[in-house]
Amino acid sequence: MRVQFWGAPIRLRFLRRITPWVFIGVSLFAVRLSKGVVFSDVYSLMIRPFWPGSAQKEWLQRSIQTEQYARLQLLIEDNQRLRSLLSLEKSALSKGLISAAVISRRSTGWWQQLELGKGSxxxxxxxxxxxxxxGLLGRIGSVTPTTSRVLLLTAPSSRVAVWIPRNKHHGMLIGRGTNRPQLTFVDRTPKVLxxxxxxxxxxxxxxxxNIPVGVIQSIDFSALPSPNxxxxxxxAPHAIDWVQVKTR
Amino acid sequence: MAKKLYSRPICIASALLVPFLTLFSPSWLSLFGITPSWAVLWLLPWSLEVGLLPGLISGLYLGFLLDAISLGEISHLPGLVLLGFWWGWLGRYGSYIQGTFNLGLLAWIGSVFLSLTFWIQILVRNFGSHLNSINSWAFQTLLLQATITALFAPFICSWTLLIWRRKKLR
Incomplete structure (x- = not known):
């Protein structure tokens, strides 16, 4: 009887002693299971004042940009060389651009054209x-000494050769009066979306x-003689006051 | 006729306003982006007053002017020449036209006719291109331009007709 009487306080005392250790163990196991969510967040919060400053980040970004720019220049030169071998038109970035103001806009109606404030x-x-x-707006259709006239891509007489860079399907962009011209594919089954x-x-x-023109809005695969x-x-020509003319 | 025109430079100057107004194409005078046909609004009272052959020649000259400021493969000439001839004939042999409704109706018919000549030229140029959607755009443009031109005609044409009649051009 006495042993039993004294046994209970001994077990209680043992339990009381190991309970914090069990609690800590379970907590750490939970942290382990959660891949240290709380731990990492608390750590991040605690050391926030000591994070690396923006200067280093900008320095890294600038170095990446410099590297990309150098690579771009190399690719442009390579591209120019290959295009000259093929006797094709030079790249979009090969010559300067002339900024010109839009002085008259007829982007709706029977004629779709812009008048620019600079000419020959x-x-x-x-x-x-x-x-x-x-992106591309159109081509210069006629020039006077101080003005030039732009035939917009939306004009019914406009025809421009285009392609889909993603899968290299070629087609003809044909103006049809509305704000959305029609692209007629050369291939019978173009894999475009x-x-x-x-x-x-x-x-x-x-x-x-490779001058951006637009984005495909809808496709009619059943159109004849080829999908469009x-x-x-x-x-958008109706909302542009300044354009850039790329001289040849 | 030529002598009278020479002595009244305002007649020539008023015709030169047409290409300028066409280029200016103020958006606040448009209906869903379509501006009135300024050529019709000028040619209607002028041809009614000057007669058949001068009307035809005026349509031809106006067509040259407007074609000079327009790109593309379609021309103003056929429509304006025929309209100048028809309105000149009406002014010479038809009944006396004065009412605003008559002028509005003539401007509406003229604008529809001019637009039809453009439409036919576009269809001929695009023959075989399978561009059926051009027709809905052309029909919409035709209706809108005819409507806005007919709405402007009673104000502009009656006023200019009065001026030409006071100047006794015939």
Whole structure:
């Protein structure tokens, strides 16, 4: 009887002694199981004042940009060399751009054209391409000494060779009066999707290659003689006051 | 006629306003982005007043002017020449036209006719291109331009017709 009487306090005392250790063990196991979620978060919060400053991050980004720019220059030069071997039009970045103000806008109605405030005196000539914010707008159709006239991509008489850079399907972008021109594919079964980017074709001898034009909005695979797509232009001619003319 | 025109430079100057207004194309005077046909609004009262052959020649000259400021493969010439001839004939041999409704109706018919000549030229140029969607755009442009031109005609044409009649151009 006495042993039993004294036994209970002894067990209680043992339990009381090991309980914190068990609690700590379970907690650490939970931390282990959770891959240290709480631990990492608390650690991150604690050392936040000692994080590396923005200077080092900018320095890293600048070095990455410098490296990418150098690589881009090399690729451009390589591309120019290959294109000159193929006697194709030079790259979009090979020559300067002339900024010009839009002085008259007829982007709706029977004629879709813009008048620019610079002409042949500024080095613009017929056939130069016109770029707006985001992409291609059209081509210079006629030039006077101080003005030039742009035939927009939406005009029914506009025809531009384009391709889908993602899978290299070629086609012809045909203006049809509305804000969304039609892309008629050369292939019978083009593997394109709505949302694909459309840019000028590298096979064109009239236009610099790979200038963004628009995005495929919808595709009609059943159209004859070949499938066609409706293109949403990136540069909206009705909302542009300044454009850039790329001289040839 | 030529002598009278020479002595009234405002007649020539008013015709030169047409390409400027076409280039200016103020958006606040447009209907869903379509501006009125300024050529129709100028040619209608002028041809009604000057007669058949001068109307035809005026349509031809105006067509040259507007084609000079327009790109593309379609021309103003066929529509404006025929309209100048028709309105000149109406002014010479038809009944006396003065009411605003008559002027609005003539401007509406003229704008529809001019747009039809553009539409036909586009269809001929794009023959075989399978661009059926051009037709819905062309129909919409035709209707909108005819409507806005007819709405402007009673104000502009009746006023200019009055001026030409006071100047006794015929």
């Amino acid at each position: 005196l500024n080095g613009i000539s017929e056939g130069d391409i016109v770029i707006g914010p985001g 709505p949302g694909d980017l459309v840019s000028t074709s590298p096979a064109s001898t009239l236009m610099p290659p 797509a409706v293109i949403q232009l990136i540069a």
